[in-house]
Amino acid sequence: MKKIYGSAAEALDGLLHDGMLIAAGGFGLCGIPELLIAAIRDSGVKDLTVASNNAGVDDFGLGVLLQTRQIKKMMSSYVGENAEFMRQYLSGELELEFNPQGTLAERMRAGGAGIPGFYTKTGVGTVIAEGKEHKDFDGQTYILERGIFADLSIVKAWKADETGNAVFRKTARNFNPPAAMCGKVCVMEVEEIVPVGSLEPDAIHLPGIYVHRLIQGEHEKRIEQRTVRAA
Amino acid sequence: MPWDRNQMAARAAQELEDGMYVNLGIGIPTLVSNYIPEGVNVTLQSENGMLGMGPFPIAGEEDADLINAGKQTITELPHSVYFDSAQSFGMIRGGKIAMAILGAMEVDEKGDLANWMIPGKLIKGMGGAMDLVAGVGRVVVVMDHTNKAGESKVLKSCTLPLTGQGVVDRIITNLGVLDVVEGGLKIVELADGVSEEALRAATEATIV
Numbered sequence: 001m002k003k004i005y006g007s008a009a010e011a012l013d014g015l016l017h018d019g020m021l022i023a024a025g026g027f028g029l030c031g032i033p034e035l036l037i038a039a040i041r042d043s044g045v046k047d048l049t050v051a052s053n054n055a056g057v058d059d060f061g062l063g064v065l066l067q068t069r070q071i072k073k074m075m076s077s078y079v080g081e082n083a084e085f086m087r088q089y090l091s092g093e094l095e096l097e098f099n100p101q102g103t104l105a106e107r108m109r110a111g112g113a114g115i116p117g118f119y120t121k122t123g124v125g126t127v128i129a130e131g132k133e134h135k136d137f138d139g140q141t142y143i144l145e146r147g148i149f150a151d152l153s154i155v156k157a158w159k160a161d162e163t164g165n166a167v168f169r170k171t172a173r174n175f176n177p178p179a180a181m182c183g184k185v186c187v188m189e190v191e192e193i194v195p196v197g198s199l200e201p202d203a204i205h206l207p208g209i210y211v212h213r214l215i216q217g218e219h220e221k222r223i224e225q226r227t228v229r230a231a
Numbered sequence: 232m233p234w235d236r237n238q239m240a241a242r243a244a245q246e247l248e249d250g251m252y253v254n255l256g257i258g259i260p261t262l263v264s265n266y267i268p269e270g271v272n273v274t275l276q277s278e279n280g281m282l283g284m285g286p287f288p289i290a291g292e293e294d295a296d297l298i299n300a301g302k303q304t305i306t307e308l309p310h311s312v313y314f315d316s317a318q319s320f321g322m323i324r325g326g327k328i329a330m331a332i333l334g335a336m337e338v339d340e341k342g343d344l345a346n347w348m349i350p351g352k353l354i355k356g357m358g359g360a361m362d363l364v365a366g367v368g369r370v371v372v373v374m375d376h377t378n379k380a381g382e383s384k385v386l387k388s389c390t391l392p393l394t395g396q397g398v399v400d401r402i403i404t405n406l407g408v409l410d411v412v413e414g415g416l417k418i419v420e421l422a423d424g425v426s427e428e429a430l431r432a433a434t435e436a437t438i439v
């Protein structure tokens with residue numbers, strides 16, 4: 001079992017191809033796979049479709065792949081923090097598929113759980129529902145949303161053991177578990193790889209079955225909105 | 232005098248009941264947490280994956296791994312718990328969150344809400360707003376009654392792309408409180424010193 005790789009570039013070797021669908025964990029800049037994003041930038045792979053709640057900021061997170069024009073389409077719920085995103089979208093260079101945040105998370109979870117579609121009342125009567133199958137259950141109207149089956153998942157956890165059993169820290173968990181689940185291959189970056197047996201089996205957030213390749217590295221962990229109260 | 236932002240937040244805080252799990256939106260709704268009545272214990276959800284959201288940290292104690300849905304640094308409380316985004320929206324969609332208090336650009340007499348997009352101008356995304364209004368037990372909107380040009384934002388029919396259809400239960404504005412009822416809106420309360428005539432004049436929606 002060779003799960004642990006020496007660098008993000010090595011961990012992605014053989015996995016990237018133009019036009020692929022990548023699911024990425026993270027919320028804002030919190031819990032993003034920053035090392036893998038940098039390695040994808042350096043690889044030059046292009047025409048990517050990326051399913052990620054946000055698109056980073058101009059110079060960090062997925063924003064770096066927008067700067068280099070490697071992303072063709074984003075599937076996101078909120079992209080307000082990225083001026084370059086807005087520019088590319090308004091000029092028609094970038095496709096955007098808005099998903100309600102919970103629908104996006106559930107589409108990833110469903111894909112990972114082998115569920116190709118599910119009905120939700122989120123978005124009924126809005127532009128999100130246009131063109132989607134409507135169905136009534138017990139007098140309420142729902143729309144059909146599709147599971148996401150990604151070619152590759154890139155996620156970030158706090159710690160993982162050598163078999164990929166992973167734990168996240170605080171709100172940095174966010175989209176990482178559902179994103180990890182929905183990819184054919186999942187590459188995870190962590191702050192620390194620990195020996196098998198050192199994590200409490202009852203306290204694992206994501207079982208290693210979902211994690212195919214693992215790297216450890218230094219993370220910048222940039223804060224997007226530093227907000228404090230008087231001491 | 233119409234209510235100011237803090238008075239609107241304080242009025243919205245009166246909607247909270249002991250033991251509730253609540254989601255507060257960005258803007259005035261965030262201020263609601265400053266006015267939670269004494270003896271009322273509520274648990275605040277942050278839809279990026281937390282129940283039991285605490286106040287902003289003191290300087291030097293910010294944690295990049297601990298933010299709210301507005302990406303601001305926050306703190307945890309003794310009863311806080313973290314979970315992933317799929318579970319977070321599972322509890323929202325599943326009706327486990329009793330109430331959401333959120334802002335709006337427009338509301339109408341049918342309870343439709345628009346708060347995420349101005350075509351051609353503002354294209355940031357709906358975030359979790361569509362999930363929240365479709366899923367939580369009760370939706371309370373806090374907003375100014377009119378826009379900067381003095382035009383009503385409480386309409387017969389929303390003009391902007393909707394966040395949800397028939398989802399709003401109560402509207403708290405700088406002029407008063409209205410409920411969405413059969414046939415239109417019902418005045419529940421007037422802000423101090425605001426006449427019913429003034430509120431009606433600022434409202435395009437049918438008042439029943």
